[in-house]
Amino acid sequence: MTHPSGFEHDAGFLHPERPARLRAVMEGIQRAGVALEEVDATPIDPDDLAIVHDPAYVDAIRRLCAAGGGDLDPDTRASPETWPAALAAAGAGSTAVSRLENGFDGPAMVSVRPPGHHALRDRAMGFCIFNNVAVTAARLRDRGERVAIVDWDVHHGNGTQAMFYDDPDVLYVSLHQAPFYPYEGTVDETGRGRGSGTVVNIPLPSFTAGDVYREAVETIVEPVVDAFQPDWLLVSSGFDAHAGDPLAELRLVEADYHFLARSIAGRVRTGRVIVFLEGGYHLPALRDSVTAVVHGLLGVHAEFPPSEHRSPPESAAALSRTRSLLGGKVVGLD
Numbered sequence: 321m322t323h324p325s326g327f328e329h330d331a332g333f334l335h336p337e338r339p340a341r342l343r344a345v346m347e348g349i350q351r352a353g354v355a356l357e358e359v360d361a362t363p364i365d366p367d368d369l370a371i372v373h374d375p376a377y378v379d380a381i382r383r384l385c386a387a388g389g390g391d392l393d394p395d396t397r398a399s400p401e402t403w404p405a406a407l408a409a410a411g412a413g414s415t416a417v418s419r420l421e422n423g424f425d426g427p428a429m430v431s432v433r434p435p436g437h438h439a440l441r442d443r444a445m446g447f448c449i450f451n452n453v454a455v456t457a458a459r460l461r462d463r464g465e466r467v468a469i470v471d472w473d474v475h476h477g478n479g480t481q482a483m484f485y486d487d488p489d490v491l492y493v494s495l496h497q498a499p500f501y502p503y504e505g506t507v508d509e510t511g512r513g514r515g516s517g518t519v520v521n522i523p524l525p526s527f528t529a530g531d532v533y534r535e536a537v538e539t540i541v542e543p544v545v546d547a548f549q550p551d552w553l554l555v556s557s558g559f560d561a562h563a564g565d566p567l568a569e570l571r572l573v574e575a576d577y578h579f580l581a582r583s584i585a586g587r588v589r590t591g592r593v594i595v596f597l598e599g600g601y602h603l604p605a606l607r608d609s610v611t612a613v614v615h616g617l618l619g620v621h622a623e624f625p626p627s628e629h630r631s632p633p634e635s636a637a638a639l640s641r642t643r644s645l646l647g648g649k650v651v652g653l654d
Contacts, residue, residue, distance in 0.1 A: 348610025413456025473558025476505030498523030547652030559600025581616025
C-alpha cells in the first residue's frame with residue numbers, strides 16, 4: 321500500500337525523513353522476488369480521523385497546510401503537500417484491511433509518508449502528523465476485532481500507547497532504545513483500568529544487538545501476543561534500530577529483521593498481518609531490511625550475513641529486569 325502524495329510531503333531541507341525512503345522500500349520489496357500487488361491507498365475522510373484524533377487538531381493541520389505550512393515541533397514540519405499525503409497515510413491501513421478481506425492473501429506492507437507512531441491525539445511530534453497504525457487499529461477494534469500492535473521502531477511509539485492505554489481490546493508491545501527519544505515507554509507502563517496488562521514495553525540500552533532482541537521476542541513478545549489471541553497483527557516497523565542508522569545506537573542487521581518478521585508471521589491467520597513503515601533513515605539498510613522482512617513474513621528461507629555485533633552485558637541485565645517486572649502484570653507472563 322502506497323500513494324504518490326507521499327513523495328510530495330516536504331519535511332524540510334536535508335530532513336532525514338525524506339521521499340527517497342519510499343523508493344528504498346519499493347526497491348527492497350522488489351528485490352525480495354515475490355509476487356507483488358501495488359495498490360494506492362484511499363485517503364481517509366478528515367472527519368474519520370476523530371476515531372483517534374481531536375477534530376480541532378485535524379482542522380489546525382488542514383489550515384496550516386493551506387496557509388503554506390510551518391513547524392509543528394522542532395522535528396516536524398508541514399508543507400502544503402503534507403495534507404493530502406497525511407490523509408493517504410492515515411487511510412492506507414484501512415485500504416489494506418479491505419484488500420486483505422476481499423481476495424488478496426497477504427501480508428500487506430504500508431509504505432507511506434509521513435510516519436505515525438509518535439502522533440498524539442492533539443499533537444504532532446517526531447516526524448509524525450496522524451497516527452496511521454492507531455487509526456487502523458481503532459477501526460478494527462470498533463468492528464469487534466482484537467488487535468495486537470508490535471512496534472520494533474528504535475523509538476518508543478508514545479502516541480500509539482497513549483491512544484490505547486486503557487483499551488482491553490488492543491495490545492501494544494514495544495521494543496526500543498532507552499533512555500532515548502521520546503523518553504517514554506518504561507517497564508512499569510502496562511496499561512490502565514480495563515486495559516491493565518495490555519501495554520508491554522521492553523526498553524533496551526544503547527548498543528543492544530540481535531542476540532538480546534531475539535531473546536526478548538522469544539521470551540516476552542511471542543508468549544504475550546499468543547496469550548492475547550489477536551484477530552489482527554499490526555507492526556510499526558521502524559528500521560532505525562539497524563546498526564547503520566544515523567539516528568540511533570542499536571545494532572540490528574538484516575538477519576535480525578528477518579527473524580523479527582518470521583516470529584510474528586504465524587501468530588494470526590493468513591491475511592491478517594499489516595506492516596507499517598515508521599522510521600529508518602540509512603537508505604541501503606532500509607532497502608535490505610525490507611527485503612528481509614518480506615522474506616520473513618512469507619516464511620521464505622533466506623541467507624543473510626550473520627551479525628558481527630554482540631550486546632553489552634547491560635542489555636541482558638536490562639532484559640532480565642524487564643521480564644521480572646512484567647511477571648504477573650501482563651497476560652502470558654504470569
